[in-house]
Amino acid sequence: MNINSNQLKNFLISGLDILFFLILVTLKLTLFDKSISPEHFNYKLVIKPIIYSAICLIGISLIFKNKGRTRFLYITNIIISLILIADTVYFRYFKDVISVGVLRNGVMLGGVKSSVTDLIKAQDFLYLLDILIFIPLLMLYKKYNISPKISIYKRLASFIIIFTIGAVWDGLSIYKMSLDQPRLITTMYNRVYISKFLGDINFHVLDLYNVTSNKIASLKTISPQKEKEIKTYLSKNSSNTTSNMKNIGKGKNLIMIQVEALQQFVINAKINDQEITPNLNRWIKKSLYFDNFFYQVASGNTSDAEFLTNNSLYPAASGAVYYMYAGNTYSSLAKEMNDKNYYTSVLHGYSEGFWNRNVMYKAEKFDDFWGEKSYNLDETVGLGLSDKSFLNQSLVKMQKFKQPFYSFLITLSSHFPYDDTKGYDSDLNVDPIEDTLTGDYLNGIHYTDAQLGMFLDNLEKSGMLDNSIVILYGDHYAIPKDKTNELYNFEGIKNPTDLNWFQLQKVPMLIHFPKDDYKGINHSYTGQIDIYPTIANMFNLPQKYMLGHDLFNTKNETVMFRNGSFTDGTTFYVSWTNTYYDIKTGNIVPETAQLRNLKDKTLVNLEYSDDILNHNLIKKFENKK
Template sequence: MRSFIDVIIFIIILPCKLLIYAHQINSNSFSVKSLLMPIIASVLVFLAIGLLLKAAHRFKFLYICNLIISILIICDLNYFRYFKDIISIPVIINSVELGAVGSSVKSLIKYSDFLYLADLAIIPFINRYMNNTKKISKFPSVILLIICVLINFKYFYKLSREQPRLLTTMYNKVYITNSLGVLNYHYIDIYNTAYNRINRLAPISKNKISDIQNFINNNKASEKNFHGSYEGKNLIMIQVEALQGFVINSSINGREITPNLNKLIKSSEYFDNFYYQVAAGGTSDAEFMTNNSLYPAQSGAVYFLYSGNTFDSMPKAFYNKGYDTAALHGFRENFWNRDVMYKNFDFKHFYGEKSFKKDEIIGLGLSDRSFLNQSIDKLDNLKSPFYAFLITLSSHFPYDDVNQYGNFDVGNLEDTLMGNYIKSIHYTDEQLGMFLDKLNKSGLLNNSVIVLYGDHYAIPKNKENLFLKFYNKSSISDVDWIKLQKVPLIIHFPDGALKGINHTNSGEMDIYPTMANLFNLPQKYMMGKDLFNSTQGKIIYRNGSFIDGNYYYMSENNTYYNMKTGSKIPETKTLLEKRQSVLDELEYSDSILKHNLIKKLDEK
């Protein structure tokens, strides 16, 4: 027995850690019975390899495996708290960017997370009691490894039958993890990452190209309404950091949270069913979608994985039409690889951190007040007509620079993440109001279309209790939660021809096609819809979830809901067909990225 103390500890502690983790990310439908066997099989793979080594080396090997898996669990858990997704190899490759948002990462970690490492402090002392001299036959180790592989294959096969294409596309990482355990998920992720890199080198079939072209052609709107109505006008597009829809027209203690945006809405077209669609790329995904109308990468960020691709971007379309084009952001130029991507998109000018005077810092970088004030001068220097794309920064998670946001009473939300967020977005709203006033005084407002939208959520899912406090509710259903993921889309026209509330279901994918119609730009490779020529919109998420009409499909638990009643509904043939068409659309977008298809189609 003394010869196998390390084996016994490993086979007991690791499955326990993995089961605790599984419960933390899926407490509602967690089942030890369904997860125990695939988790044990995934752990025994390491044990089988360890048993091939001498006892002293085996101890070190199992200890290192325990350490790496424990750290991976902590990373996965914190990534899940913010993104509601599981970390992947491409995300880890991109993680160098997290160094610039350290406060965001630190705010997610809990002291209890380090309990996953507690056993590692004790195990080294056990080594002295082991008998390291006993020789072990390698034959049982090989048999154990074969058995583990066969058990895992059984569960992989079962899941692939239940959810076709899930294990190859990895569109729903949470569902895979909840079904097979996080170790098996990472095995599949490593395999798919390697396979996809090899597959990118293989030529895409003519049939697949034909399918993609047919989809894009059929996806184009009729362009009857307002086509080319604003050709020759400027476009100023503002992507507001973490601007969620629930703050619009909301008040605390009698004071409006966003008075300036509320005022802007009254003279603009306001889309109140507009949703963010970002994935692992966060803010960079939002700007990629709005400027390209393609979906985010399957894993990781497009801005890193496909920076060498050819894109049919909105700035390129404007540039080819004779417009001046500029991107403006008060943070460092290489963050999210923007300096490379903006050049690729054909932004003629990129005004990053080095182009601004750093006279006031809030959170990550230049304050919105300073950024927007200095941006006015840069817009004045652009040759008209122009397309300018601005990204704000001060309302970035975790909203901890509260002393800089000004005095705004948030009542019983004081000293909470929600309260700090409301202060930050109230501050940003104030700066946007001053920015719009200056545009008006300079004459630019009367000659420009203004598009303003939020990039992604502000409050992560693990802080949903703050919404309960904000709305004075006792619970939030799955449908209530998805409705909270709306972000504002406001389009202001210089002649006031279009204003009112537009209830069309829409998302960030739809902005480029809408602008292409208004400004008479070519529509070649867009997967979104023109919102002024579409009656029935839809929102597709990277994980395969979607909102279509009155229905919401939540891929995390493979469940359909009625959006009006919030009740669960059974799968019908029509709903299944919708789900399959959603997966097809995501796959088409992935193929365009993986095979640099726009370049190949343009060459033809």
């Protein structure tokens, strides 16, 4: 009896490392999933795949001897904790979890240290707390663990049995989700959805698998049938039956301004009876304004906005196009403008290598990139050269450009965390939200608004606007996901839904014509991918390889997002909850055959865009002419 008791005792002691690992990792992963889905979270959905993925790791640990097994589980726990911290910080800003593609972009983090340090919170490191607490317990465990030695054959058998059980159960969970969300696993278009329904370990394993398989697939040649299918689709997508505003830009300059973190909710809004964006409000009245215009960026953020508007293709499924596909051939706006004998340039007062711009702009055939080294850094706001100095110096440069020209300007000062514009031409009283992120943002965008107003006024005074079409738009959201309650409170939204969130993701977009022609408001639902086709129509450019639509010649088109969500102006589909909302009533509505077709069309568009990038299809199409 004593022998049996000792054996049981030793058995229980020898398995404590496994038990602790299973409990702690399951708890951490569950808490993380709760943190990224505060409005829609179901423990029952995620707990099983989380446990199954942990069992797979436990199975791997059984290959090692007792102390080696404990060491493996301890180190694995540390790695998982660090990944959860990184994913938590990344989610606060990007509303997404880190993928392998994002890690390829890691070099860019050096330029936004202030943003990263502002996003990290002390509670994030609670994921590491157990590691510190269990160090002395681990030492005692190693000392008193007197488990008998197990042969390599038994360890391998244990590994195969336990790992197989965990993998089969885990695989069934993944398969079940793939039935509910077809193409989600292969396209990874909604990483948050995967993580919160399968757990973060499963997400990262699937992400690694997809990146590896996509890399292998990109090395293979795409079938001639698929190539023809995509080319035919592009041809049909670009064909117009009408010609409103056709060639209206002939001989005119094109000035396109991408404004950092400019969201629509500030337009025509007031705080303490003061206009937040008085200058943009004034210029909107002189322009054609699109009030249902959405950003469509993914993890490439600002660079994705540039890519969308200059190429009319979707961002990469993982990572940023500017890093991953800078060696591709593009039928970009700059390239086609060059073919019309336009001088093309980018003007941006920040580091030339940031977002790999110095490489990507060459691929897009811009004649020149006027970056940080081309400016006198006489005033710094936020990350770099102030918008005031940047726009003033840019105007001087543009006045010397050979006409007609296409100039693409990118502002900087209103970059997160928006805490460096006070005292710079900003007299906005933001009480009672002083010292909040939203309050800082209102001050930051108020400052940028003043500089944009001055720049546009100076363009008008110089006479340049008499022969120029100006397009101005916001690049992406301003308020991160973890501060949505501040935004909801500012907007007076109670009991918010995902529809409320999406409706707040609109950004301003205006087109100003000479002599204030065509001014008014267009209520069509549109997105950044539609800008290039619209310009192509106005300047009579080829429209061969575009997934967007000319805003003057199409109606009732769908705005599609990289995560698989979409809207047709009547209904909004939110992919991460697989829910349809009626825009007018805000009510959830059932899926119809028409909505299902739009959902499938969205995934087809994303798939074709990925194929174009992965296989450099534009180069192939051009070579086959």
